[in-house]
Amino acid sequence: MSDFYPHLFTPIRIGPHELPNRILMGSMHTGLEELEDGVVRLAAFYRERAEADCALMVTGGFSPDLAGSLNAHTPPFDSEAQAEAHKPIPAAVHDAGGRILLQLLHAGRYGYHQHIVAPSPIRAPINRIAPREMTEDDIQATIAAFAASAKLARRAGYDGVEVMGSEGYLINEFTAPRTNKRTDRWGGPFENRARLPQEIVKAVRAATAPDFIVMYRISVLDIVEDGSPPEEVITLAKRMEAAGADVLNSGIGWHEASVPTITQAVPRGGYAWASQLLMGEVGIPVIAVNRINMPETAERVVADGQADMVSMARPFLSDAAFVRKAWEGRALDINTCIACNQACLDHYFDGKISSCLVNPRACRETELNWTATDTPERIAVVGAGVAGLATAEVLAERGHRVTMFEAHDHIGGQFAIARHIPGKEEFDETLRYYARRMNQLGVDLRLKRKAEESDLEDFDRVVLASGVVPRIPDIEGSDHPMAMTYTELLTGARKPGRKVCIVGAGGIGVDVAVYLAERDGRSHTDPTAFRRRWGVNARPEPVDPPHEIILLQRRKGKMGAGPGKTTGWVHRLTLQKANVEMVPGVTYRRIGNDGLTVEVDGELRTIPCDSVVLCAGQESVRDLESALDAAGTPVHVIGGAAHAAKLDAKRAILEGVTLAARL
Numbered sequence: 001m002s003d004f005y006p007h008l009f010t011p012i013r014i015g016p017h018e019l020p021n022r023i024l025m026g027s028m029h030t031g032l033e034e035l036e037d038g039v040v041r042l043a044a045f046y047r048e049r050a051e052a053d054c055a056l057m058v059t060g061g062f063s064p065d066l067a068g069s070l071n072a073h074t075p076p077f078d079s080e081a082q083a084e085a086h087k088p089i090p091a092a093v094h095d096a097g098g099r100i101l102l103q104l105l106h107a108g109r110y111g112y113h114q115h116i117v118a119p120s121p122i123r124a125p126i127n128r129i130a131p132r133e134m135t136e137d138d139i140q141a142t143i144a145a146f147a148a149s150a151k152l153a154r155r156a157g158y159d160g161v162e163v164m165g166s167e168g169y170l171i172n173e174f175t176a177p178r179t180n181k182r183t184d185r186w187g188g189p190f191e192n193r194a195r196l197p198q199e200i201v202k203a204v205r206a207a208t209a210p211d212f213i214v215m216y217r218i219s220v221l222d223i224v225e226d227g228s229p230p231e232e233v234i235t236l237a238k239r240m241e242a243a244g245a246d247v248l249n250s251g252i253g254w255h256e257a258s259v260p261t262i263t264q265a266v267p268r269g270g271y272a273w274a275s276q277l278l279m280g281e282v283g284i285p286v287i288a289v290n291r292i293n294m295p296e297t298a299e300r301v302v303a304d305g306q307a308d309m310v311s312m313a314r315p316f317l318s319d320a321a322f323v324r325k326a327w328e329g330r331a332l333d334i335n336t337c338i339a340c341n342q343a344c345l346d347h348y349f350d351g352k353i354s355s356c357l358v359n360p361r362a363c364r365e366t367e368l369n370w371t372a373t374d375t376p377e378r379i380a381v382v383g384a385g386v387a388g389l390a391t392a393e394v395l396a397e398r399g400h401r402v403t404m405f406e407a408h409d410h411i412g413g414q415f416a417i418a419r420h421i422p423g424k425e426e427f428d429e430t431l432r433y434y435a436r437r438m439n440q441l442g443v444d445l446r447l448k449r450k451a452e453e454s455d456l457e458d459f460d461r462v463v464l465a466s467g468v469v470p471r472i473p474d475i476e477g478s479d480h481p482m483a484m485t486y487t488e489l490l491t492g493a494r495k496p497g498r499k500v501c502i503v504g505a506g507g508i509g510v511d512v513a514v515y516l517a518e519r520d521g522r523s524h525t526d527p528t529a530f531r532r533r534w535g536v537n538a539r540p541e542p543v544d545p546p547h548e549i550i551l552l553q554r555r556k557g558k559m560g561a562g563p564g565k566t567t568g569w570v571h572r573l574t575l576q577k578a579n580v581e582m583v584p585g586v587t588y589r590r591i592g593n594d595g596l597t598v599e600v601d602g603e604l605r606t607i608p609c610d611s612v613v614l615c616a617g618q619e620s621v622r623d624l625e626s627a628l629d630a631a632g633t634p635v636h637v638i639g640g641a642a643h644a645a646k647l648d649a650k651r652a653i654l655e656g657v658t659l660a661a662r663l
Helices: 040-050 080-086 088-095 136-156 170-175 195-207 230-243 272-276 295-303 322-327 345-349 388-396 413-418 428-438 487-491 505-517 525-534 570-579 625-630 651-663
Strands: 012-014 017-018 023-025 055-061 099-104 160-166 213-222 248-251 286-288 309-312 378-382 401-405 445-448 459-462 468-471 483-485 499-503 547-554 581-585 586-592 594-601 603-607 611-614 619-620 635-637
Touching: 017 581, 023 272, 023 322, 023 468, 040 055, 040 088, 080 088, 080 136, 088 099, 099 136, 099 213, 136 160, 136 195, 160 170, 160 248, 170 195, 195 213, 195 230, 213 230, 213 272, 230 248, 230 272, 248 272, 248 309, 272 286, 309 345, 388 401, 388 413, 388 428, 388 651, 413 428, 413 487, 459 611, 459 625, 468 487, 483 487, 487 505, 487 611, 499 505, 499 594, 505 547
Parallel strands: 023 055, 023 309, 055 099, 099 160, 160 213, 213 248, 248 286, 286 309, 378 401, 378 459, 401 445, 459 635, 483 611, 499 547, 499 611, 547 581
Antiparallel strands: 012 017, 468 619, 586 594, 594 603
């Protein structure tokens, strides 16, 4: 038991196994699974987490057969050759003292290929391909395939399997009336709809052994119309226990649900109440999931009886040593997951390898490494935004003597400004992490000190991470008293009026609109307020935004396309709920006492307003570069200082870490 989180670090039994803590590293499909050297990289990825005391983890999803594959590039886990190829993964975890389960996931109608099947031939709204309805033979073959894959997983050395029965994948499609319109023994009343998961778990248990862990991922909350009601979820949980499951992991929401489940809009521990529905109903452990990213939240979930264990996935991307730091009472040293999705889920759905914005080493464990330098240098880092902070951290870890110059009285740069956006409060955690690292590593941090050429004369090299400033667009009246930059608004230097026009609908413009629409709300931090705001198990409460907002962009077409692939829809829905007017295809003419005048489709329109917020891009700050070059000082330009266009923290941090690792 830990002195710091006693409930979280109380041992627990799963089947015949005793675990030293109640933290599960949940399943994440990283994209490494499809690579030629994927097994080697996955082994390194999981080993690093197990070495830091993660006692139990689950792989990304592997299908038991071809029809269930997530995409055409992911081979099913259905052969002796696959089992043999996977052996290095559990071996690496076992060598480090951990246990690992293989997730068996049949994608059902969510698969992106031509062989997809489902209980009924209903196309998913997020998929262009319609599934084929499964026959009786198909269903029997699928049950047998799950059992065969579980047997192969045991042969590969895995400690068990997680049977994926949630998030709208095949098994969940059978249990929910929404997608199961069958009239045979696999559809209709609950008794029939629950038959497939029962038969699969029974077959998996029969095909393996008593010491082989069978985890069932149960959808405790579908969040879609015609999903499973709570009484069916509880009954299904009992039947999964009777069928041979050792533990129940919770699943929240389908991928087609119009309510956020893991984005920054969800407060910490915002769905633990759903897992609590099963507590006391079954005799096996229940695991809570979603937006549990710090030990305090995990401890509270277990202590309050909302679950026996907690599952965290992305927090193990952001910090491989999460468990060890929590055990040692070093929560403030954890590099916290900020739920941005930019480098993990967004990457995966774009066909890229997943990683982490705040920890770009994640899934690059065999590629991005650094050792102590043999030739320490005096290195100046100009700018304490996240690019500069990431650079300084790695340089100092390697033994270089680092001095940071920052013109403001705080660290963070654009990141510190963005933290004022509702839902981006988690950015404070990243800044807390970097502030501690600078202190621990002895970085000479000089705040309120704008670097001049003379300050940099005695350094061996200089890293320019001097960031960006807002671009002032060439609009008549851009200096009008009602006009302000997004930085002036978000830092509180300027106050907006009741009616606000936003010039620019990229990522920053959308963020500003969300800020104006939700800055007085509590839904991002209070689970009860979140449920009311989004209508979870109820009608959503009406929205009364504090401002009337008009969002404009030069480009024609879809508005608000700037934010990330898996989070942008949340922002767009938020703006829709707040009745934000969106005006594409504009030419800006002037800002004046009568408001903002624009031209749309050849016609002039003056929009009366109290404030105009300029979100028209950014410009790099790199004025020291030419002088340093002339003086012969080696200089490296990164982050926004290098490329202002489409600046994002993901690229800035990766550039900083990569540079520092090779210098």
